[in-house]
Amino acid sequence: MAMVKTENLIHDYVIRDEEGNVSGKVRAVDGVNLEVKPGQFIAVLGHNGSGKSTLAKHLNALLFPTGGAVWIDGMKTDDPDQLWNIRQEAGMIFQNPDNQIIGQVVEEDVGFGPENMGVPTKEIWERVEEALKTVGMWEYRKKSPNRLSGGQKQRVSIAGVIAMHPKYIIMDEPTAMLDPGGRREVIRAARALNDVEKITIILITHNMEEAIYADHIFVMAKGKIALQGTPHQVFSRVDEMKALHLDVPVATMVAHKLREHGLNIPEGILTREELGEALGLES
Template sequence: MNKLVKTQDVTYEYVRRDDDGNVENIVTAVDDVSISIEDGQMVAIIGHNGSGKSTLAKHLNALLTPTEGTVWVDGIDTSDESRVWDIRQKAGMVLQNPDNQIVGQVVEEDVGFGCENLGIKTEEIWERVVDALKSVDMYEYRGSSPNKLSGGQKQRVSIAGIIAMKPKCIILDEPTAMLDPKGRKEVIDAITRLNKEENVTIILITHNMEEIIGVDRIFVMDKGKLVMEGTPREVFSEVDKLTELGLTVPEATLIGKKLYDSGLPISLPVLTKEELVSEIGRARLSKFR
C-alpha cells in the first residue's frame, strides 16, 4: 500500500525565552519520531497532555516543519514552502473547539469557504458543499446559522468544510473533547463512515479510548517519543504499560484484565462490552469441563 503520510526521524525543538529575550531553555516537543500511515487507514495518536502528540499532528499538514528529519505528505516534503497549500489541501485539520473554526453566517457558506480559497469555480463549490454536507449527515442544516447548532453538529460542519476541499487525509485533534455523549458519537460515526465509504485517511487524536477500538493502528506518544505502536488489540494488551504512561484503556479491556488477574481464564485483551460478556460466559463453561 501507498504511504500517504510518513515521518522520518522527526525532531521538533523550540526555544523558550525570558522577558528580555534571553534563551531560558530548549524544549524538545517531538523526539526522533518515525511513523508511516497508509492511504485509506484510520489511525489514532494517543498520549497524555504534553506528550507531543498535537505537535506531531501539526507536522502532518505543515503547520509546523521539523527541526530535524523529514515529513512527507502524499510524497511532498513539508519543508518545501512552495508546496504548503498543496499539502494543506491534501491533509486538513479539525481542532478541539468547534467555536473557533466556524467563520460563515450560514452552514453552507462556512463549508464552501476553504474551497473558495483554493480558487475553485462557484458551481463546483456548490456541488462539493452539497456532497460534503451529505457525507457528514448535515445536509438538512445547510441553511441554518452555525451558532444554532449543537457541538457535535458544529464539529461535523468543520469536517464538511475540509471534505469539500477533497483531501486525502483528515487530522482531528481531540475533536470530541468538548462534546456531549451524543455529539461524540455523531463525530466518530461521521469520520468512520468517511474512512470506510470514501476512503479518506483519518488521523484521530483523542483521550477517549472507547473511540479508537476500531482503528487500524494506534501510535502512543510519551515525552515526545513514539513509545508503542500497533493494532488496538496489540496496544490494549499492555494495560500496565499504558497506565504507567498516564493513559487509560477501554472499560471492557480494564475489567477483562482485572478479572483475569483475579484468576479467571479470560483471553486478553478484551476490547468491547460484547466480547467481555462472551468471555465471561466462556470462563464459566471452562470450569465445568
C-alpha cells in the same frame, strides 16, 4: 506510497524571555518515525503534553521540523512549493468547534476552503452540497453556526474539510469539548468517511473507547512513540498504559482484572462481546 511518513521527526519549541532572547528549548516531539498507509484509520493516544498535538500540526505543514522530515503523499512538508498542495490533501479538525468556523452561515463556512483553493463557483456549490450531505448537515446549510450544538459544529467543520477533497483528515481531539451525544455524532462521521469515502483518518483522542475501531494505534509519551500496534496489541498492555496515565476501554479493564484473579482469558479484549466470548458464554 505511504500517505504520511515521518523520519526521525523532532520539534523544539523555543522559549524566549521578556527581552525576546532565547532562554531555552522544549522538545515536544523527539524522534518520531511513523508511517500511515492510504485508507487506514489511525488513533493517536497520549496525555496532555505528550506531544501529540504538535505531531498533528506537522502532518498538515502547520509546523515544520526542527530535525528529521515529514512526507505527505510523497511531498516533503518543508518544501515551500508544495505547501498548499499538502494543506489541500491534508484536512484538519481542531478541538474547539467555535474557533475553526469562519463563516457566518453554515454553507459559507463549508465553501471557505474551496474558495481559497480557487475552485470555480459552480463547483464550490457542488462540493458544499456533497460535503454537507456526507455529514448529514445539509438541512442546516442556511443556519448560523452559533445556533448549532457542539457535535453539529464539528460536523460542519468536517464538511468544510471534505469540500477540499482531502486524501486524509487529522482530527485533533475533536470530541474533547462535546457531550456524549456529540461525541457519537463526530466519531460516526469520521468512521463513515473512512469506510465509505476511503479517506485516511488520524484521530487524536483521550477517549479510549474511540480508539478501539482504529486499524493502528500510536501511543505518545514525552514526545516519543511509547507503544504502537493494533488495538488488541496496545490494549493488552494494561499496566504500561496505566503507567503512561492513560485509560484502557472498560471491557479491557474488567478482563485484565479477571485475569489477575486467575481466570484464564486472553489479554487485549476490547468489547463486551469479546469478553462474553472469552468467558465462554453462548452468543
